[in-house]
Amino acid sequence: MNDNTRRFIIHRVKWLILFMGIGSILVYLLPYPYDFISLASFFVLMVYLRNRNEIKRFGGMDGIKNLFGWLSSPKTGDQGKPLKYYCMSCGKEHNEIACPDCGSKMKRVG
């Protein structure tokens, strides 16, 4: 186990303790069924905030992402990054049907 993995697990446990602490306070303070409703919405909020926080802090660590595969769906990383096409004859990057430079219709995705 390397340093990054340990830091990640400590980070996870911290969130879990925080969630359980606030969760038990909610259950203690609120009557049924409001405790469950608020707990559920609180849980969703926590997961959302935690994932945002982790993507910022651990976004570059692909090994961790693979280890905790459920953290993000495999597609998340590709969104917002449009595919690039390159002409197979001259190598120019373009999005047309035919290359604007040499007219070739052969393209490759890069």
Ligand SMILES: [Zn+2]
């Ligand atoms: Zn071309």
